[in-house]
Amino acid sequence: MKRALLTIMALLLFLACSNGCRKQEKPITTLDDAKTARIGVMIGTTGEQITKERFPRAQVKSFDDVMDAVAAMKSGQLEAIVTAYPTALQVAKLNREFTFLKQEPLSNEDSSIALRKGEEQLLADLNRVIAGLQADGTLAAMKKRWFKEDLSPYQEPDLTLPSAGKPLKIGVCATREPLSFVDKSGRISGHDGELARWVSIRLNRPIEFLNMKFMALIPALQSGKIDLIISGMTATAERKKTVNFTQPYFANAQVMLVRKPGVTPPASQSGATKLSSADDLKDKRIGVLLGSVHDTYATKQYPRATVLQYKSPSDLMLAVKSGKVDAAFYTHETLLEVLRQDPELALLGKPLFSVPIAVGFNKDNNSLKNQFNTFLHQLKANGQFNDMVTRWILQGSTRMPKVDGAKNNGRLVIGIVSDKGMPFTIIKDNRMIGFDVELAERFAAWLGKEPVFADMEFGSLIAAASTNKIDAIFSTLMITDERKKQVAFSDPYYELGASVFALKKNIAETAIKSDSPKVVTPSFLSDLVTSFQSNIIHERRYLLIL
CATH class of the missing domain: 3.40.190.10 (Periplasmic binding protein-like II)
Structure with missing residues (x-):
C-alpha cells in the first residue's frame, strides 16, 4: 500500500511538473540547436522559405511585422527569429538580451531594385546609377553610416531632390530599421530610403514613396501601382519569373536572432514586479502611435526599452490589452474616456508633459x-x-x-x-x-x-x-x-497632456491614477475647467474605438 501511494505521488508530481516545472530551454548557440525550436519568420520573405526548408521539424510561425515577432520572443512564445542581417542588427542593439549568430548565416543573398518586365531602358539607367554609386564610394559610405553597432544618431545627408517631371513611385516596407523605416517626422528613411533619393537625383526624376506590407510589393509593382521596389528585396529565381531586378546594391544575409545564453526573458519577470512609475519603463516594451510626439519622447527617454510603433489608436489599445507591450503612451484626455469604459486599464501616474x-x-x-x-x-x-x-x-x-x-x-x-x-x-x-x-x-x-x-x-x-x-x-x-x-x-x-497607461493588474496600487485630473487648456479657458470633476460628465458618454 505504501509503495502504491508513493507511486501515485510520484506520478502526480511528474504530471504537475510537466505543466508548471518545465526544464529550462537549452540556449540556441548554433543553427543545429534550432532543429525543433519555435521560430518566427516574416511572411513572403526568403527567410520564411529558407527556414521551412532548413528546419522541417521546427515550429515555424509567420508574422507581418518583425516587431510582432520580437514581442512574441520576449514573451517566450518563440525561441528564435530568422530575418535579414540589418533587421537583426537593429533588434539586437535595442534589446540587449538578444543576439544573432553572426558566424553562421542561413544564406548569403544580395539586395536589388525590382521593376516591371519590359522596362529595359529604366533597367539600364538603374544599373548605371548603382554602378556609379559603387564606383564613387557612396554605397560604401551609406553602409558605414546606416549599419552601425551602436545607438548613436544616424548621419543622413541632406539631399535636394528634383521636383519637376513624372515621379517614380517607390514601393517600400518601412518596418526594417535601419534598412527602411519611418522616422519621427513621418518620412521614409534608412539605407534604402537614401538609395531611393540618390536614384531620384541621378535620374533627375522626383520620387514618391508608398509604404506597404512586404508581401504586397510585387503585386503592387505588377499592377502599376508602383514603379520600383527599393526595400532590401532579394532577386530569387522565383521572383525573376514575374519582375526584373537590377544588379545588387547591398550584400545581405538571412541570420538567426536568438536570446543570449543565461538571460531570462523580461516577460517571465513581469509578473514579479508591478509598474510603480514611468521610470520602470526603462527596459520594458512601450507602445506608441507611429510618428507621434509620444514616439519621439519614448525613444529618447527610454533608450534601453523596446519601442513598438502602431499605425492606429485601436492597434495600440489592443497591444496593451493582449500583452504585446507592457505599457503605452497616448493622449491624456482621450485616455480618461477609455478608462471610464474599460476597468482593466489604468493610468500610470500623472501626465508626463503637455503639448x-x-x-x-x-x-x-x-x-x-x-x-x-x-x-x-x-x-x-x-x-x-x-x-x-x-x-x-x-x-x-x-x-x-x-x-x-x-x-x-x-x-x-x-x-x-x-x-x-x-x-x-x-x-x-x-x-x-x-x-x-x-x-x-x-x-x-x-x-x-x-x-x-x-x-x-x-x-x-x-x-x-x-x-x-x-x-x-x-x-x-x-x-x-x-x-x-x-x-x-x-x-x-x-x-493636450501625454500619459502612460497599462493593464491595471500590472500597476502598483499606489501608482494608479484613478481620479480625473482637470483638463489642461489654454489660459483663456482656464476659468472653465479649474474645478472640473468627473461627476459632471454626461451619463451618455461612452467609448467607440474601432
Whole structure:
C-alpha cells in the first residue's frame, strides 16, 4: 500500500511538473540547436522559405511585422527569429538580451531594385546609377553610416531632390530599421530610403514613396501601382519569373536572432514586479502611435526599452490589452474616456508633459493658414469655440451638430484619423464626429467650401500635407520643432497632456491614477475647467474605438 501511494505521488508530481516545472530551454548557440525550436519568420520573405526548408521539424510561425515577432520572443512564445542581417542588427542593439549568430548565416543573398518586365531602358539607367554609386564610394559610405553597432544618431545627408517631371513611385516596407523605416517626422528613411533619393537625383526624376506590407510589393509593382521596389528585396529565381531586378546594391544575409545564453526573458519577470512609475519603463516594451510626439519622447527617454510603433489608436489599445507591450503612451484626455469604459486599464501616474495642438498646412499655403487663424479668432470671440469645448470635452457629448454653409467655393480636403478617440474623433452611425470634426466642418463652411475628409493613418498625415494631397490636418496634431520643418502650423487651439497607461493588474496600487485630473487648456479657458470633476460628465458618454 505504501509503495502504491508513493507511486501515485510520484506520478502526480511528474504530471504537475510537466505543466508548471518545465526544464529550462537549452540556449540556441548554433543553427543545429534550432532543429525543433519555435521560430518566427516574416511572411513572403526568403527567410520564411529558407527556414521551412532548413528546419522541417521546427515550429515555424509567420508574422507581418518583425516587431510582432520580437514581442512574441520576449514573451517566450518563440525561441528564435530568422530575418535579414540589418533587421537583426537593429533588434539586437535595442534589446540587449538578444543576439544573432553572426558566424553562421542561413544564406548569403544580395539586395536589388525590382521593376516591371519590359522596362529595359529604366533597367539600364538603374544599373548605371548603382554602378556609379559603387564606383564613387557612396554605397560604401551609406553602409558605414546606416549599419552601425551602436545607438548613436544616424548621419543622413541632406539631399535636394528634383521636383519637376513624372515621379517614380517607390514601393517600400518601412518596418526594417535601419534598412527602411519611418522616422519621427513621418518620412521614409534608412539605407534604402537614401538609395531611393540618390536614384531620384541621378535620374533627375522626383520620387514618391508608398509604404506597404512586404508581401504586397510585387503585386503592387505588377499592377502599376508602383514603379520600383527599393526595400532590401532579394532577386530569387522565383521572383525573376514575374519582375526584373537590377544588379545588387547591398550584400545581405538571412541570420538567426536568438536570446543570449543565461538571460531570462523580461516577460517571465513581469509578473514579479508591478509598474510603480514611468521610470520602470526603462527596459520594458512601450507602445506608441507611429510618428507621434509620444514616439519621439519614448525613444529618447527610454533608450534601453523596446519601442513598438502602431499605425492606429485601436492597434495600440489592443497591444496593451493582449500583452504585446507592457505599457503605452497616448493622449491624456482621450485616455480618461477609455478608462471610464474599460476597468482593466489604468493610468500610470500623472501626465508626463503637455503639448499645444494646431492645424497643419502645406508650408506654401500661408493664405489658407492665415484664413484659419482669422476664423479661429472669430470663433473664440463669438463664443462658439467655448461652446464646443463645453460640449465635447467637459460634458462628453456625442451629438454632432449640423453645420450649415454655402459650398460653392470648391472643396476643402481634410486629413484626419477616424479612430483617434473621444472627445476628438470617432465614428458613430457611419459618420465621423468629435471636436476636430466639428472644427473642420465649421472652417469649411466659413470658407464656403465642401468638407471632404481623408481618413488615413496618423503617420501619413504630414507627408500628405507636404505633397498637397490634403489641404489641412485636423487630428490633434502636436506642435514640434521637427514637424515645423515640414508643415506650417496654425495658432494653437488646445493643449493636450501625454500619459502612460497599462493593464491595471500590472500597476502598483499606489501608482494608479484613478481620479480625473482637470483638463489642461489654454489660459483663456482656464476659468472653465479649474474645478472640473468627473461627476459632471454626461451619463451618455461612452467609448467607440474601432
